[in-house]
Amino acid sequence: MPSPEFYEACDEAGLLVWQDLPLTGPVEYDPERGIEVGSALGEACESYPSVAAYGVHDDPRSPFDTPLGSGRVARTRVRWRAWRTSFDRTSADAVADGMETDRPVFPVSGPPGTAPDAAHLYPGWEYGTAGDIGWLTDTYPGIGDVVTEFGAGSLTDVDDSPGVHAAFEGLDGTPVETQREQGRTLKHVVEALRRDGTDLLAAFSLQDVRPGGGMGVVDAAGHEKASFDAIAAAYEPVQVVADEPPTGVPSV
Template sequence: KIFLRGANVAALSQDLAGITTESANSCIEQALEANLNLIRVKGHVTHPSFYDAADQAGMLVWQDMPLTGGYHRSVREQAMRQARELVDNFGHHPSIIVWCGHDSPDPIDTTRSAPSLIEQQKPTWARSVLDESIRRSLRRQDPSRPAIASSGTLPSLPRPQESNSHLWFGWHQGRAQDLATYLDQQPWAGKFVSAFGSYSVPEDLKINSEQWPIFDFSKLDIEDENVLDTLLKVFPPEMFSDFESWSAATRGQQAYLLKTQIEILRRRKYRPGGGFTFDSLFDPRYETTSGVIDQRGNFKPAYNAVSTACAETIIIADPFFDLIANEQRVATNVTAIHDGREPIEQALVTARLTIEDETHINKWEGNIEADAAKHIGRIEYAIPRDVESVNLILELESEEATAYNQYTYTK
């Protein structure tokens, strides 16, 4: 059993022939440095050198069929043939652990953070016929690996165990921390989350904004109009003084969202969560993307946030900022997540909660089991009305591992 910490990747290059062994190795190395153990090749098939590099590095691969969105009914026979050819050409790679028939077969509703379960129960030709046909072809050609019909599906018949949700809290609608409330109410929607995240503008992108907040949106070089509309809704330009502060806000929010939601998902390890792939490691097709690495290969702030949140051992607190604003109190559970195969003996966990100038210290000591999420303790304090800042620092110390985390609230 293994908890999967992964990322989606688009094509390594717009020119498939231009992908080299070096660029494939670089992708795998960047994923490993971010403490990931899974890459989802989203909606395409990449260069053979990528799979060779994954085999050598021990990186696990989720392989999609090259199908995204809607298709005409005439595509079914061709898709089934491509499924068989996909297995024939790449099935010998031990890095590939799962096949997926169709990425996002349903239209994307940007007014919802999560898809409608009722709508997904209704049969459609794409899900009920095309995707099931592809799944059968994949299973017949390769009975040794799991094959799922499509991505972006909530638990539903006929195979609720194959759920892999796309959850866009903090991007399509709501806030990043709303994911925790949703999963408390719909825990099986978090069994595996195969897409979540937000878009951000790269720091190197410069735009003439003399008439700010009016500027040429086409210069953002973004995937499509729906994504642009969402970006402008989440980050209204008129709320910022200039382009630089606006673009910095998109990068800061991306880092905060991924850190927050990865921690939420890891806290639910095996209850029932089995892992995730966030969107995305990088996408070289455009300037403004969901990638934590930009088109030029520069790391955005979200890359370091992901690397920290995906470390083998982390110490986290449940989201608590709303309680400060609404109820004048801090109330949060502290959890240690350890993905290592050996237990941690005699770990010391220290929590330092600073409210304005006053610091409260809590300490716990004990063992942390291998491959487990362990509840450490609870912190609860009253907060004065109109408090300006609250800072929580968590530290885990032991001979086997160390971890550090920090949460800062400002009014």
């Protein structure tokens, strides 16, 4: 868990927190122990209004751990890997059912193929282009209802980069250009999901964890990347403008 000061700062700022249990990756665990840990976590977070939801098992399978490229062949590969992915969610459901909290609990968070309650979608990074977000939500109905991870990485230092990702192919490889591409990807995905009526949408992630680059829109030192403004603008509240005076009684 983060420190109490973190939750207090989120309470003050009005920032909602998605709190995961420490269950990530293809691991087996005792559901009774999971319920015990989950209940203790819920009790510790109960007094913080910023804690809005809990996740139990995160990324139980990783079918897209190697980039698949883009185009029709890549889409076929996405469907093939998702179809081959299997996961027994019995333990995750048992932990979720056993947690005593008045806040939503999502048993499984992960990519297509894991039957996630909260989806991790990475078009333009792990597979395809950002424009494939519509294809994903059409191919897997309901997968865009709750999205708790989406994003793209970028570089901040070529000499200390985390490696050249397939998504950077065709770019000049400079930090600024990769950050601009990151911003374009994030903006397109956010706006497409919002148009489709996604109920819950969280980008991954806010800040890089190490120098050289990462998935954040803020670098490891706390400076905004070139992609920051794009994602900030994409999350702005929607404003409706009437080009003529309204008539009748408006409905809410």
